[in-house]
Structure formats: C-alpha cells, structure tokens
Amino acid sequence: MLKPGVLDPQGEAICHSLDAIGFDDVTSVRQGKVIELDVAEGTTRERVRDMCDTLLVNSIIETYTIDME
Amino acid sequence: MLKPGVLDPQGEAICHSLDAIGFDDVTSVRQGKVIELDVAEGTTRERVRDMCDTLLVNSIIETYTIDME
Numbered sequence: 001m002l003k004p005g006v007l008d009p010q011g012e013a014i015c016h017s018l019d020a021i022g023f024d025d026v027t028s029v030r031q032g033k034v035i036e037l038d039v040a041e042g043t044t045r046e047r048v049r050d051m052c053d054t055l056l057v058n059s060i061i062e063t064y065t066i067d068m069e
Numbered sequence: 070m071l072k073p074g075v076l077d078p079q080g081e082a083i084c085h086s087l088d089a090i091g092f093d094d095v096t097s098v099r100q101g102k103v104i105e106l107d108v109a110e111g112t113t114r115e116r117v118r119d120m121c122d123t124l125l126v127n128s129i130i131e132t133y134t135i136d137m138e
Contacts, residue, residue, distance in 0.1 A: 001103065001105065011104075011105075014104065014124075014125070017124055018120060018124060021123065021124065023116075023119075023120050023123075023124075025108050025109040025112050025116070026106050026107065026108050026109075026120070027107045027108065027109065028106075028107040029104060029105065029106055029107070030104075030105040031102060031103065031104050031105075032102070032103040032104075032105065033100060033101070033102065033103065034070065034100065034101040034102065034103055035080075035083065035098060035099075035100050035101075036070065036080075036098065036099040036100075036101065037095050037097075037098055038095065038096045038097040038098070039094050039095050039096065040094035040095075040096065043094050047092075047094070050092075051087060051092050051095070054090065054092075055083075055086055055087060055090065055092075056083070
C-alpha cells in the first residue's frame, strides 16, 4: 500500500466514481497491489523480504506485508 | 486477482526480473489489486459486494474477496 500522506489519484478516482453512482457511504479509498509469488520449497521469509526490498517495493512511498502460506 | 488462465503480463515481467537478479527460486508471479475502502458505520458486506459487482471488479477476468475490519 502507499504510505499515509502519499497522494493516491487512483483511489480518489474510485471514491468519486462510487459516490457518483450512489455509494455515498464510502469516505475514502486507497488502492494498492498484491503480488503472489510461487516459490520453491524452503524459501524463507527473509528471502522474500529481500525480494521486496530489492525489486518489488518502492520503500520511499510504499509499505508492505508478507503472508506466507 | 486475475482468474486462473487469464494472462498476466505484469506478473510475468516481475518473475523474469526476479530471475534476472538471482531470485531463481520463484516459479510464477501473479499481480492483483487491493482496494481499501473507509465506509460509514453500519455498511454491510452485501453493500460492499454490490460496489464490487457494480464498479470495482471486472468479473469477466477477475475474482475478489472481501475482508471487513
């Protein structure tokens, strides 16, 4: 997700569109990404964190969480 | 998320990029969206489902789940 305070024009556009078609009970919208990785057996959370920090996440404007299943 | 079988060029690009920088333990990547809505008290899951079906989700190519907190 974008960090709080970072402008999210897509989220705002969605919010306006919802309002325009009658969903006026939505007060704000933020849009983010999900990246689902299939990884080899034994891949550690540390390794996935490394992928996030190296390539997947722009840590200047984005936050992330890792869920492993 | 995109339905299984729907091409995901963004996910593929991420997979290739990870591989190119040495993360060769990733076998496939799918990219999807998170939309975080702040809604008024008392907004039901049915109402949110209605937003998804009307505007937020392209049900031809996408699936979705709703988490309410």
